[in-house]
Amino acid sequence: MNDLYKKEVRTALVSWFEEEKRDLPWRKTKDPYKIWVSEVMLQQTKVDTVIPYYERFIAKYPSLESLASAEEGELLKEWEGLGYYSRARNLQAGVKEVVESYGSVVPSNRKEISKLKGVGPYTAGAVLSIAYGVPEHAVDGNVMRVLSRLLLIKEDIAKPKTKKIFEEAVMELIDKENPSAFNQGLMELGAVICTPTKPKCLLCPVREYCTAFFEGKQEELPIKTINKKTKIHKMKAIVVEAKDGRILLEKRPSKGLLANLWQFPMVELPTNSHSVEETIAHYYGISMIKSEEIIAFKHIFSHLVWEMESYEALLIEENNLPANCKWFTKEEIEYQPMPVPVLKIWNAWKERNL
DNA sequence: AACCCGGGGCG
DNA sequence: CGCCCAGGGTT
CATH class of the missing domain: 1.10.340.30 (Hypothetical protein; domain 2)
Known part of the structure; x- marks a missing residue:
């Protein structure tokens, strides 16, 4: 130059x-x-x-x-x-x-x-x-x-x-x-x-x-070598409402993806031998009387894809929850920062139920 | 140096 | 639907 x-x-x-x-x-x-x-x-x-x-x-x-x-x-x-x-x-x-x-x-x-x-x-x-x-x-x-x-x-x-x-x-x-x-x-x-x-x-x-x-x-130009393949995680999430109207949330681990953010209880698919509802209910120690698919979408970022489906469920009785789970009032949830896929589930659920 | 970290947009 | 975009921190 x-x-x-x-x-x-x-x-x-x-x-x-x-x-x-x-x-x-x-x-x-x-x-x-x-x-x-x-x-x-x-x-x-x-x-x-x-x-x-x-x-x-x-x-x-x-x-x-x-x-x-x-x-x-x-x-x-x-x-x-x-x-x-x-x-x-x-x-x-x-x-x-x-x-x-x-x-x-x-x-x-x-x-x-x-x-x-x-x-x-x-x-x-x-x-x-x-x-x-x-x-x-x-x-x-x-x-x-x-x-x-x-x-x-x-x-x-x-x-x-x-x-x-x-x-x-x-x-x-x-x-x-x-x-x-x-x-x-x-x-x-x-x-x-x-x-x-x-x-x-x-x-x-x-x-x-x-x-x-x-x-x-x-x-x-520019020359750029290709990046890695995307991993796919299929998840199903449920919105669990207690009799007093509170909603069950689970805190993500303190390290890694979306660290410390709250989300609805979810399990990775495929689950074998049980239905998704039964698997989730068993894992979180809760009982449900119905579940209904309300939304399906996927969430993409550079190396990972979640394909999530949301279910709604109704709690019959509260048992001992895992330590990273907590009941939130609907108002409290509004002030809680959440990942976009979780927000989408929440908004869809609200539209149907509130 | 390689890998991890969300979400949106485009063709 | 597959693919691309991107800088800082951690390992």
Whole structure:
């Protein structure tokens, strides 16, 4: 890359961004805390989904201090549906560190900000450049895709080592006068123009500098090796209502998938020798007089699929429950953060019974 | 370096 | 329905 090429690329990118950028809530502020929150949410979810979550979250927790002192259950309820719940916990842990050890000022250098829980190389660079105007790289999947095409980088982006190549490329190209617009411009380009499939090259502000476009290879980049196969778990869940109207919930293990969240009692299929209802009733030590299928759906994420069916059941008598089970009033359930598949069961059940 | 962690969207 | 997307933490 010669100096003229670099200058022309960053000028074209930054002016395009300033001109065309989408009007997003977190682009109205330079508050490092709010930028931080938005970046954590955007790591896992598309912009359109994040917007309402971000608005509610900032309204409820407008400052570092308010989030630091938040009750965890309430925090997770705000996060409900976003997934990756450990990131909400890590975000709060990081925010607490800032309040307690940095006088409520988010650090403005990579070394210190990277010590915060949940702040990795990407988030560090994003907050530093966007909130503080520090010329630091913020390489995410969008940036790797854009640069692999622009500079015809053929390394496998699935390999951890490869990210360093892109970080160095960003540090060479970055606009030191406006690192915020430069980094956001790369990501915006990846989001709206330089998309994974069918990139809109004819609308691209840096098309004339794009090596892959010149060679007609933009659809072949980036190179990425395939990921692993999906595991399938078929589950059946039941909604058990006691005579006093309370509902039985079970707490998930403290580690692993959806750690510590509450769900309806469920068993993995197939069950042999007994019906699903009998198996569940036996396992949880309860009795049921009827069960009826009300909903079926599946829940997908990168390496696992649940196929769940919900049953409703009626409790005749309470026996000794497993230690991780508890009766909740219907009101209490509304304040309980739950996985989306469990929520769907609950909403379907309510629609039929309340 | 490999694996784990949700949920949504697309063809 | 199969497939893709993605950054940080843990092992």
